[in-house]
Amino acid sequence: MRHVLSLLLENEAGALSRVSGLFSSRGYNIESLTVAPTEDASMSRMTIVTSGSDDVIEQITKQLNKLIDVVKVVDVSEAPHIERELLLVKVRAVGAAREEMKRMSDIFRGHIVDVSETSYVIELTGNQDKLDSFLAALDADLVLETVRSGVCGIGRGERVLKV
Amino acid sequence: MVLTGAEIVVRCLQEEKVDYVFGYPGGAVLFLYDELFKQDKVRHVLVRHEQAAVHAADGYARSTEKVGVALVTSGPGATNAVTGIATAYMDSIPLVVISGQVPTAAIGLDAFQEVDTVGITRPCVKHNFLVKDVRDIASTLKKAFHIASTGRPGPVLVDIPKDVTAQRCEFEYPASVSMRSYNPVVKGHSGQIRKAVQQLLEARRPMIYAGGGVILSNASEKLTRLARLLNYPVTQTLMGLGATPSSDPQFVGMLGMHGTYEANMGMHYCDVLLAIGARFDDRVIGNTAHFAQEQRKIIHVDIDPSSISKRVKVDVPVVGDVGEVIDEMIACLEQMQARPDAGHLDAWWRQIGEWRSRDSLGYRNSDEIIKPQFVVQKLWEVTAGDAFVATDVGQHQMWAAQYYKFDKARRWVTSGGLGTMGFGLPAAMGVQLANPGAPVACITGEGSIQMCIQELSTCKQYRLPIKILALNNRYLGMVRQWQELFHGNRYSESYMDSLPDFPKLAEAYGHVGLRVTRPGDVEGAIREAFARKNDLVFLDFQVDPTENVYPMIQGGKGLNEMILASEDL
DSSP states (O other), X not given: OEEEEEEEEEXXXXXXHHHHXXXXXXXXXXXXXXXXXXXXXXXXXXXXXXXXXXXXXXXXHHHHHHSTTEEEEEEGGGSSEEEEEEEEEXXXXXXXXXXXXXXXXXXXXXXXXXXXXXXXXXXXXXXXXXXXXXXXXXXXXXXXXXXXXXXXXXXXXXXXXXX | OEEEHHHHHHHHHHHTTOOEEEXXXXXXXXXXXXXXXXXXXXXXXXXXXXXXXXXXXXXXXXHSSSOEEEEEOSTHHHHHHHHHHHHHHHTTOOEEEEEEEOOGGGTTTTOTTOOOHHHHHGGGSSEEEEOOSGGGHHHHHHHHHHHHHSSSOOEEEEEEEHHHHHOEEEOOOOSOOOOTTOOOOOSOOHHHHHHHHHHHHHOSSEEEEEOHHHHHTTOHHHHHHHHHHHTOOEEEOGGGTTSSOTTSTTEXXXXXXXXXXXXXXHHHHOSEEEEESOOXXXXXXXXXXXXXXSOOEEEEEESOGGGTTSSSOOSEEEESOHHHHHHHHHHHHHHHOOOOOHHHHHHHHHHHHHHHTTOTTOOOOOSSSBOHHHHHHHHHHHTTTOSEEEEOSSHHHHHHHHHSOOOSTTOEEOOOSSOOTTOHHHHHHHHHHXXXXXXXXXXXXXXXXXXXXXXXXXXXXXXXXXXXXXXXXXBOHHHHHHHHHHSTTOOTTOBOOSOOOHHHHHHHTTSEEEEEOSGGGHHHHHHHHHHOTTSOEEEEEEBOTTOOOOSBOOXXXXXXXXXXXXXXX
């Protein structure tokens, strides 16, 4: 089962490698991992997408909590939540494809954020499925480069992850 | 008061009441050594290899309730220390290891004697720090001692670049530590404890399974009280030996791969299991699927939530300090006034008695050749069961665990989790320094002792009168045993050829060496060794090279599938 874990951790050098090292040394999966400082500069927030049985997820959560730099861990995917990921895709945009690319971007509510004579960079946010379907809908021969941010997750409603 | 980083480090050690630091100097720690030189509160013990520094600090910590401290230089000093750190990590031993690092400006430039110490040690420490600012030294060391000794204990490494030890700042040692990300649970959940006690009282075939956590929490007297109150059988893991007195009739012996028949059968067929400060290690319960075939309720008390339901699903988890939880269990029992059903308990004890009557630790002694078990038995008799016993790893370690009966906690010092050969002698040094005048034995083999034999020199320098009992069978015995049982007697590289003359080697280091070849001389030799109160005595016992450790559970088998002796094969 796929899970989205959100962590608050001390914004210390090496904190990221403690988390990633834990996953590799204990053989847990990481599908994606994103991290950035929070509004409180002493802390970072990390979102990890992982998968495993309930037992494995329980162990992952316990092991993460055991890390000294980790302040809090929640499984945001165990209740209603929002997931978003950012995709930047550079596509070939010449001739008929130029108009077609613009149309596809509009359909998926993307933005064209860079334009050259032969290419566009399209910015798209959404959950993983949406980004996957967008990429699937594009002519693969015209996709020059893609970059994805990995998933960010947040609980819906009153659920708040804070110290 | 404005001090240098090096002065601050030494002041911090003094504030933490550290009496011994085990270490080895080098370029990156020269300022630190200079400050150690100028004072006499913190005594430095110069080992001969950094691995031994950490093992010695480890032995010191295991035999006391204090944090062990080691000091090593950057690069090879730190990498040599890694085996010691990993050993302590696996057995949850509180250590603070201070390592020197190249100057901050040189970090990352492949400087002389540079390694990423924090990176290398990250998977085998409870936590580690790289101190890049002299103003952080005091607070970091305070945190290091706090983290090492609280919660589930473990080693903490503090890496300090050379320039930081030379910089100056105002020194003030923090009075307390507060960390929002680290607040280990101490008290157990009262509702869970009540539930656990209820389960215990309903048991028909109870078993108490005690591990190293009982020792680390200094809860052996409490556990003994609880066990006596209930009159339930107690088994202990390798790390838990001494958690309740071995001479107590309720003790059914060590369990696991080389545990007693009654302990393993009891563990397998019990209906309520109280696991306390133990972690269902693979060497303890073997095959988890096989273990799960019998229905039983499991109560698991541990300070580390990640130990609970890791290998075995638990019915009643209790997270908290073992001692605190036992206290509350006893209070709960006394309040309830209920007692276990005597009829069922009698029947269970009869069953255990039957298993016990198989005498699974029985062995055939000989008049011609020294049996290794006999040496350990004699050591136990001669020292009246009151010695500190450090071991290395292998057959001798198992025989020591089986035949030396510990009545007190913190007398048994062995590398359980990591299984580190070379641990015994340096660990015994730490034990002897922490317990001057106490009898300290190092039970070892001719293989293991050679992995840290250079420490005989340290023992001479600090006049440590350790008694080394080498069960010399001219084989890497445990490897040979497995090759005999599972690899068609092909003794691939397990024969120890070209052995040194150990007594002469001991003499070369300035100690006393004795070779013992006849069973009749064993007791006399041990007596003589312990009578030499001021000498390290190296006893080289030429033991039966073909002796195997029994009973045994083969890897992957279940607890009720034991081999009691070679005839069972």
